[in-house]
Amino acid sequence: MKKKNLGLNTVCTHTGEVKDTQFKGAVSPIYLSSSYAFEDIDEKRYPRYFNTPNQQALCKKVAALEHTEDALIFGSGMAAISTSLLAFLHKGDHIVLQNALYGGTMNLVLEEFDKYGIEYTFTESLDIKDFKKAIQKNTKVIYIETPSNPLLKVTDIRKVAKLAKKHKLITMIDNTFASPVNQLPATLGIDIIIHSATKYFGGHSDILAGAVAASAEHINHIFQLAKNLGGSLSDFTVWMLERSMKTMGIRVKAQNKNALKLANYLEKHEAVSKVYYPGLKSHEDYELAKSQMAGFGGMMSFELKDEYNVSKFFKSLKLIKPSMSLAGVESTVLSPTQTSHALLTPEERKKQGIADGLIRFSVGIEDKKDIIADLNQAIKKAKKK
Known part of the structure; x- marks a missing residue:
């Protein structure tokens, strides 16, 4: 060969x-x-x-x-x-x-x-x-x-x-x-x-x-x-x-599949105001992403509506881990303002469009139904009374 x-x-x-x-x-x-x-x-x-x-x-x-x-x-x-x-x-x-x-x-x-x-x-x-x-x-x-x-x-x-x-x-x-x-x-x-x-x-x-x-x-x-x-x-x-x-091809393709399904699910969720994922047809760069990518990746970000407390959402998760890095086989979430972009000033983050309530979601290889169940129970607990 x-x-x-x-x-x-x-x-x-x-x-x-x-x-x-x-x-x-x-x-x-x-x-x-x-x-x-x-x-x-x-x-x-x-x-x-x-x-x-x-x-x-x-x-x-x-x-x-x-x-x-x-x-x-x-x-x-x-x-x-x-x-x-x-x-x-x-x-x-x-x-x-x-x-x-x-x-x-x-x-x-x-x-x-x-x-x-x-x-x-x-x-x-x-x-x-x-x-x-x-x-x-x-x-x-x-x-x-x-x-x-x-x-x-x-x-x-x-x-x-x-x-x-x-x-x-x-x-x-x-x-x-x-x-x-x-x-x-x-x-x-x-x-x-x-x-x-x-x-x-x-x-x-x-x-x-x-x-x-x-x-x-x-x-x-x-x-x-x-x-x-x-x-x-x-x-x-x-x-x-x-x-x-050795397993990267298999892992990443599984994460691609999960992420696309979850992005579509979250986009329709009543608690979510915005989803950022290039595989969504609503994404402004969807056609461009489709032309230069073989898959849309396992990464996305989303914003909860104002009536939900992001910190409480993180603390209520049971399966998904609030964690600093990304791309592991396990699903993780983080706040960019507290981690990946914490070194930037609030003005610099605002210029990039990074809101304090933004959640970055690294989708893992778990069963989709289990990820969705964990998201839903955490979102429910995060609603402000």
Whole structure:
């Protein structure tokens, strides 16, 4: 079989395995050594150089899933984001970023870029005209995130890629919410794809990691900085991540299915004022999402009406967990104003459309009827008297 013709679940299961040549085990052996020989060998290995056996094997899996030449694995999603950005941006350079971004990414830009003399512009909207308007003579990078966190806004990937190529700019995308199961930015013209691998890659709420996929040239450029910043991942966690990714295709597709059903259910619920999910026909970006995504993902957000207490709703849940992260097999909810976007000011959150009562919902793989039952009993208890 040709590797490029392998199906999604086959790539998840087999690509990037470390072969157990000694005992012929069915799973990858784990190499925990932090010190390797340097004489009479083809490659000098060192964990901080991202080239231990387990690191290199996992990078092959990520690259295969994202349809790129190469990849790097990092200690966190923010390590992947910051290293990628700083590898291509230097003093006097300018970057265009979409206005709807993960709070950690926005905080990185607002708190650190001025120190490095890096200029930046956030677009006024996700319309391609605003991206074009934001480009300056010293612009080097365009950075997008789609679907966005936490309002699931969708950016036109093809148009952004076309605009960037016209101006000879590097494009980067945070593909975390979609995962390569649902969206392949490289096939749409994007140069560098970034993930918080903590989320759908890990999928079990027990791994902290990041990933970057791109051409061999771009990955080598990022590596030159990465080896100095030291954001590599321990080999035990690399091994756990490779194990977890074997089921990513199955997990994510199950979450897609559940999320679409739950979004439709919540949209009709008398206690809910608004649902944000790109798979809803009422979503303003539905047609765009359908054109660039294979599935709509397991993430959504919704707002309860004013007569319901959000804090009491969280405390009344029995199955769904109020929890900080997302994309695990278990369903979780959180308040973006208290967690993912807490670093932003109220004014910055308001500008993004993030209300204090917004609930971000990461849909798991539980039976739909059980998730609905838990939502309903918690909503009922959250009604103000």
